[in-house]
Amino acid sequence: MAKKLLKLTTLLSVVLIVFLLTGCPKPEVYYTLNVSNDGSGSGIVTQNPEPEEKGYLKGTTVTLTADPDAGSEFVRWLVGEVEETGNPLEITMDSDKTVTAVFDLIPPEEYTLTINTTGDGTVTADPEPVEGKYQEGTEVELTAAPAAGWEFVNWLVGEAEETDNPLEITMDSDKTVTAVFDLIDLPEIILEWTSGDLMVLGAPCTAPEDGLGFQYLVGEQRLN
Incomplete structure (x- = not known):
């Protein structure tokens, strides 16, 4: 009996030691x-x-x-x-x-539009750039206005020619546009003066072959 009691006591001691060492199961956090x-x-x-x-x-x-x-x-x-x-x-x-x-x-890309002119005239852009830049995708309308005695001929957009005026371009890269203006051809006045008083203004003239008076020319035609 004493031996059984000793074994039971030993077993309980082991269980108690294990319990003390491991403790109660901790809850998951x-x-x-x-x-x-x-x-x-x-x-x-x-x-x-x-x-x-x-x-x-x-x-x-x-x-x-x-x-x-x-x-x-x-x-x-x-x-x-x-x-x-x-x-x-x-x-x-x-x-x-x-x-x-x-x-x-993401900030949109910004591009520069450079406008040049050949001849005498002006170009307006609508809308105007902000600090020299246009946001990507902006539609810009360019209008060419020739000076007196001049006429608009065409646009050079890079190396491409365009004739519409106004011209609409889409800003999807830096662009250079040139407006080309040319002098309007005016007919030349043909006058001949052999005697009397005659004042001629603004007409090209040459001395006649016989040295008398003046001959005024248009193109290749000569009037005497």
């Missing part, structure tokens, strides 16, 4: 991860792995990947108040966490 977006742009954030119904088990490593929408770009993360720029971003769930993905709109 879960943490919450809140993910949101901010900034002038837009995008989505994926989480790997996805959270369980209770959240993430303590110690879980979560990979966050920011994917900006078209026209937007990823800028940074805000993990609480700490900034991070790595994308993807790995975080360890050792507490409840709030993470914000910041997306901004």
Whole structure:
């Protein structure tokens, strides 16, 4: 009997020692991860792995990947108040966490429009550039106005000729446009003076072959 009691006592002692060493099973701890977006742009954030119904088990490593929408770009993360720029971003769930993905709109490209003239005239652009630049996709209307005695001939857009006036161009690159103006051809006056008083203004003349009076010409025709 004493031996049995000794064995039972020994067994209980072992169980007690094991219990004291291991303790009671600890409950599993879960943490919450809140993910949101901010900034002038837009995008989505994926989480790997996805959270369980209770959240993430303590110690879980979560990979966050920011994917900006078209026209937007990823800028940074805000993990609480700490900034991070790595994308993807790995975080360890050792507490409840709030993470914000910041997306901004991508500024549009800007292009320069250079306007030149050949001859005498002016060119107006509508709309006018902002600090010498147009945003990508802007439609610009160019209007050529010749000076008195001149006429508009054509545009040179790079090396391409255009004749429409006004001319519309789309700013999808830096562009150089030249407006070509030319003098209007005026008919020459033909006069001949042999005697008497006659004043002639603005007509080209030559001395006649016999030396008397003046001959005025138009083209190849001579009137005597």
